[in-house]
Amino acid sequence: MGYFDEMNGGANGGGSNARPPYARLGDWLQSMPAELRSLKQAEAEALFRRIGITFAVYGEGGDPDRLIPFDMFPRVFSGAEWARLERGIKQRARALNAFLVDVYGRGEIVRAGRIPARLVYQNEAYEKAVAGFVPPKGVYSHIVGIDIVRTGPDEFFVLEDNCRTPSGVSYMLESREMMMRMFPSLFRENRIQPVDIYPDKLRRTLTSVAPQKCNGAPTVVILTPGHFNSAYYEHSFLADLMGVELVEGQDLFVDGEFVYMRTTEGPKRVDVIYRRIDDAFLDPLCFRPDSMLGVPGLMDVYRSGGVTICSAPGAGVADDKAVYTYVPEMVRFYLGEEPILQNVPTWQCGKPDDLGHVLANLAELVVKEVHGSGGYGMLVGPKSTAEQIEAFRAKISANPANYIAQPTLSLSTVPTFVEEGVAPRHVDLRPYCLVGETIELVPGGLTRVALREGSLVVNSSQGGGVKDTWVLAE
Amino acid sequence: MLSRTADNLFWIARYMERADTAARLLQVGSRISLIPTAQGFRSEWDSLLQASGMAEGFGRKYGDPVQRNLESWLFFDRDNPSSVASCITSARENGRIVRTALTTQTWDALNMAFQELRQLERQERSRLDLSMLTDWAMRQAALVRGAIDATLLRNDGYNFLNIGYYLERADNTARLMDVKYYVLLPSLELVGSGLDNYQWSMLLRALGSQRAFHWAYGGDVTAAKIADFLILNRQCPRSLITCLAGIENHLGRLAKAYRREMAVQEQARALLADLESETAERIFDEGLHEYLTRFITGTAALGGAIHDTYLSGEMRGCA
Numbered sequence: 143m144g145y146f147d148e149m150n151g152g153a154n155g156g157g158s159n160a161r162p163p164y165a166r167l168g169d170w171l172q173s174m175p176a177e178l179r180s181l182k183q184a185e186a187e188a189l190f191r192r193i194g195i196t197f198a199v200y201g202e203g204g205d206p207d208r209l210i211p212f213d214m215f216p217r218v219f220s221g222a223e224w225a226r227l228e229r230g231i232k233q234r235a236r237a238l239n240a241f242l243v244d245v246y247g248r249g250e251i252v253r254a255g256r257i258p259a260r261l262v263y264q265n266e267a268y269e270k271a272v273a274g275f276v277p278p279k280g281v282y283s284h285i286v287g288i289d290i291v292r293t294g295p296d297e298f299f300v301l302e303d304n305c306r307t308p309s310g311v312s313y314m315l316e317s318r319e320m321m322m323r324m325f326p327s328l329f330r331e332n333r334i335q336p337v338d339i340y341p342d343k344l345r346r347t348l349t350s351v352a353p354q355k356c357n358g359a360p361t362v363v364i365l366t367p368g369h370f371n372s373a374y375y376e377h378s379f380l381a382d383l384m385g386v387e388l389v390e391g392q393d394l395f396v397d398g399e400f401v402y403m404r405t406t407e408g409p410k411r412v413d414v415i416y417r418r419i420d421d422a423f424l425d426p427l428c429f430r431p432d433s434m435l436g437v438p439g440l441m442d443v444y445r446s447g448g449v450t451i452c453s454a455p456g457a458g459v460a461d462d463k464a465v466y467t468y469v470p471e472m473v474r475f476y477l478g479e480e481p482i483l484q485n486v487p488t489w490q491c492g493k494p495d496d497l498g499h500v501l502a503n504l505a506e507l508v509v510k511e512v513h514g515s516g517g518y519g520m521l522v523g524p525k526s527t528a529e530q531i532e533a534f535r536a537k538i539s540a541n542p543a544n545y546i547a548q549p550t551l552s553l554s555t556v557p558t559f560v561e562e563g564v565a566p567r568h569v570d571l572r573p574y575c576l577v578g579e580t581i582e583l584v585p586g587g588l589t590r591v592a593l594r595e596g597s598l599v600v601n602s603s604q605g606g607g608v609k610d611t612w613v614l615a616e
Numbered sequence: 617m618l619s620r621t622a623d624n625l626f627w628i629a630r631y632m633e634r635a636d637t638a639a640r641l642l643q644v645g646s647r648i649s650l651i652p653t654a655q656g657f658r659s660e661w662d663s664l665l666q667a668s669g670m671a672e673g674f675g676r677k678y679g680d681p682v683q684r685n686l687e688s689w690l691f692f693d694r695d696n697p698s699s700v701a702s703c704i705t706s707a708r709e710n711g712r713i714v715r716t717a718l719t720t721q722t723w724d725a726l727n728m729a730f731q732e733l734r735q736l737e738r739q740e741r742s743r744l745d746l747s748m749l750t751d752w753a754m755r756q757a758a759l760v761r762g763a764i765d766a767t768l769l770r771n772d773g774y775n776f777l778n779i780g781y782y783l784e785r786a787d788n789t790a791r792l793m794d795v796k797y798y799v800l801l802p803s804l805e806l807v808g809s810g811l812d813n814y815q816w817s818m819l820l821r822a823l824g825s826q827r828a829f830h831w832a833y834g835g836d837v838t839a840a841k842i843a844d845f846l847i848l849n850r851q852c853p854r855s856l857i858t859c860l861a862g863i864e865n866h867l868g869r870l871a872k873a874y875r876r877e878m879a880v881q882e883q884a885r886a887l888l889a890d891l892e893s894e895t896a897e898r899i900f901d902e903g904l905h906e907y908l909t910r911f912i913t914g915t916a917a918l919g920g921a922i923h924d925t926y927l928s929g930e931m932r933g934c935a
Contacts, residue, residue, distance in 0.1 A: 191731065210740060369713045382716040393620050393929070402931025404619045407874050 145552040211607035221616030230482030240476035242282035267458030305461040335585040341383035347578035354447035360413035396439035397548040492543035506524040585613035619929035629780030635703035639753035729756035786859035
């Protein structure tokens with residue numbers, strides 16, 4: 143299968159001249175003999191471990207302090223390439239938020255017949271508890287992580303949207319820190335736009351959606367499930383960079399119309415909660431009664447305008463893999479524009495025609511669970527054995543509506559350091575779009591790389607690594 | 617600051633101080649075992665286990681005090697919540713939870729201690745020299761303490777860390793003295809004997825204060841001098857009065873920073889005033905054991921009040 147290499151162009155990485163954004167990286171590579179490279183790699187690893195930036199993988203057991211592999215070869219976008227991506231990402235983030243306000247309000251898009259009512263109102267992620275409520279500034283999803291893959295010089299596709307609490311932004315920031323520390327000369331030779339303004343922008347986004355009842359400077363906190371969570375490092379990292387408290391459910395309580403945190407000086411009011419826990423765990427009185435992570439009574443305060451929760455409860459209905467198919471439609475419906483970023487063609491196994499096509503072509507397709515994430519519970523047809531395919535066929539047939547299928551895309555590659563030297567490896571991209579009073583995007587994102595040769599699965603839980611992502615100033 | 621954060625800081629300090637104590641006990645125990653006696657070699661392991669309050673758990677797991685098992689128990693064993701490994705792991709976990717309240721250097725010191733511990737655990741035990749292990753543990757404790765002193769803002773978090781250190785240290789000193797008097801020397805006629813004095817020196821050694829003691833007092837080691845040194849002398853960094861004065865000082869700084877005096881400040885001042893008016897004679901008249909029991913109960917109550925006031929999030933105990 144042919145694929146596009148972002149440095150060398152051409153199919154299968156066969157081009158001879160580096161594409162312009164990568165032009166200066168050839169010399170850098172030349173100037174780094176194998177010994178220096180392994181030295182630098184070891185240095186990077188030691189630094190990451192020392193900072194404590196690690197990632198625990200659910201269900202795999204083993205080392206809870208495992209590192210996500212960091213690849214030193216950067217991934218580069220030209221200013222022009224990025225400008226187009228940025229327009230497309232912002233457009234999509236706007237449409238997704240408009241959709242959320244709509245489906246918890248009058249449901250115009252459903253009435254207009256542009257999306258089936260079943261997909262919205264029967265959706266597990268649809269929160270009846272917030273129907274009729276419009277969050278401050280009309281924003282449901284304040285941090286939209288849009289996963290994008292590339293298949294050619296101008297071909298970008300959205301793989302999925304993450305409207306709840308997309309993680310990984312700490313890797314974007316730490317990878318950059320690491321590169322600047324290890325290779326300062328690269329930053330003198332290339333004009334690379336900075337990403338370290340992200341925490342400031344995030345803080346401004348969060349304060350801009352303070353609730354109605356807040357007067358004065360809003361108090362923002364990050365709500366974490368706790369230090370056993372695999373993303374705990376990121377929660378504490380962001381709290382630190384924004385200068386806000388990192389709280390657990392037990393640190394918060396509701397008294398009357400407001401939410402307070404327990405401090406050594408007594409209760410302190412909280413106005414904006416950037417939560418990194420799922421809806422189901424937010425408030426045991428409203429959602430799961432057995433949740434130990436949440437704050438009893440939180441939802442009542444939320445609905446009466448005493449506190450803002452980011453992302454808003456119920457935002458998940460927009461990033462479901464079945465609803466995904468309709469995002470281009472949302473762009474047209476709410477914004478009256480044509481989508482700048484395309485979807486990957488998607489078959490919904492819940493539709494009889496699509497199901498027939500999927501079952502007949504399993505060996506060529508990628509099949510995913512509608513609610514799955516993290517690369518779990520998916521089938522990559524061309525990379526699977528006949529037994530694996532048959533096992534998946536049985537799962538799909540038993541519950542077709544739980545699956546969607548997409549063609550196996552020939553993801554672009556970027557040169558990556560491997561044992562034998564440098565070799566092309568497949569990548570994707572997750573930029574983080576901030577939506578508050580304004581809508582903003584820092585020039586960069588998280589590039590994930592599938593380190594195994596030929597692998598198309600970039601998830602860190604499945605042996606993926608990360609790269610620094612550069613956007614050049616024009 | 618969040619009450620939970622203050623609680624985590626408080627426990628980082630307590631665990632690091634406890635790790636330091638465990639390492640010192642181990643060092644002293646192995647030193648004593650090298651001294652020949654009529655029957656072979658001395659063994660004070662039993663008394664050391666009693667001193668550390670870890671005797672029961674050890675007995676359940678290993679039975680007889682064999683040196684190698686003792687080393688495992690006091691240094692590596694995760695079943696012993698007071699072992700060096702357990703304490704360093706807990707301190708680092710508390711640190712990980714409150715990363716944002718620590719400086720990079722402090723986190724570095726905690727995290728490196730933990731990473732190096734994991735390397736030690738992977739090595740073959742026969743290659744690990746005991747004195748290397750105990751030196752290593754005491755050095756880690758000193759590195760963390762040093763990073764805190766050198767880099768941390770003098771804010772409320774710094775006060776909670778120090779309160780943790782002083783409270784743990786007061787408790788350790790009092791317990792070690794108490795065990796010396798009651799467990800090591802059960803029969804009264806031995807008081808003042810050579811064995812008695814030897815045990816007192818061992819106690820000083822465990823507290824890393826042997827040389828300091830000689831500088832401060834000179835002459836023979838006597839129970840009265842040692843009691844004075846470890847209870848009433850403000851020069852001794854581990855004396856009960858130094859620890860209580862430290863707690864009182866940092867509680868006072870909290871009240872000032874928060875512009876609010878709570879009942880706990882008065883409680884600490886009263887305990888300190890008691891100590892200041894004590895003399896070694898009066899303590900021995902009352903009975904050292906009785907005195908220490910009273911002290912341990914008093915500081916435990918103070919710890920409870922600190923918890924209720926600042927660490928629980930309930931803000932109980934308004935003055």
